[in-house]
Amino acid sequence: MSNPAQKSDIEFYFDFASPYGYLAAQKIDQIGERYGRRVNWHPIMLGAIFKQTGNMPNADIGLKGDYMRMDVPRLAKMMGAPFTWPEPFPIATLAAARAYYWLLDHDAAKAVPFAKACYHHYFGKGADISDMQEVVLIAEELGVDGAALAEAVTRDDVKQRVKDKTAEALDLGVFGSPYFLIDGEPFFGSDRIWQIERFLGKE
Secondary structure, three states, rough: OOOHHHHOOOOEEEEEHHHHHHHHHOOOOOHHHHOOOOOOEOOOOOHHHHHHOOOHHHHHHHHHHHHHHHHHHHHHHHHHHOOOOOOOOOOOOOOOOOOOHHHHHOOOHHHHHHHHHHHHHHHHOOOOOOOOHHHHHHHHHHOOOOHHHHHOOHHHHHHHHHHHHHHHHOOOOOOOOOOEEEOOOOEOOOOHHHHHHHHHHHO
16 A cells, blocks of 8 residues: 555656556556645667566467457547557567657656657657657757757767666566556556556555
């Protein structure tokens, strides 16, 4: 049970290539606002986590992948979220994750809007956000200096930031996307949003 005297932020771990992460991203800020909790967004590299845990992307698991390709558009429609299966899928999302953490350090107010825009471009429009130029264009639409961002994501310290956040997530028990930590309680999957609401509503 949560302790009203020790309310924590909602920690939201996700990979930009995760369609269920995209769906969770449509709701989690609204839930945080409703219950007076700040939401901290943490993009991670699921591929690196899978190497440690022995898991595989849903898309690579036969019948499970077939089910996901049917389930995600259906759930997006129910949620009123735009959805297009992107090609290619899945993709490496290092460029978007590096750009996010650089923004978080240098223009924090634009970091989450940027993350939402990346998700929208990939799963809403079907754009390939593994392309650094696409990531730069997304950031520029938010008023970010695209040249500065393009230079920053090549730096070793920015690359290491993503590696460190992914390792930190694994240490916390994160094994997939989306994954939430609230008051020490873990919740995995976009279909656990209702559980999060019930959990927060019992305060």
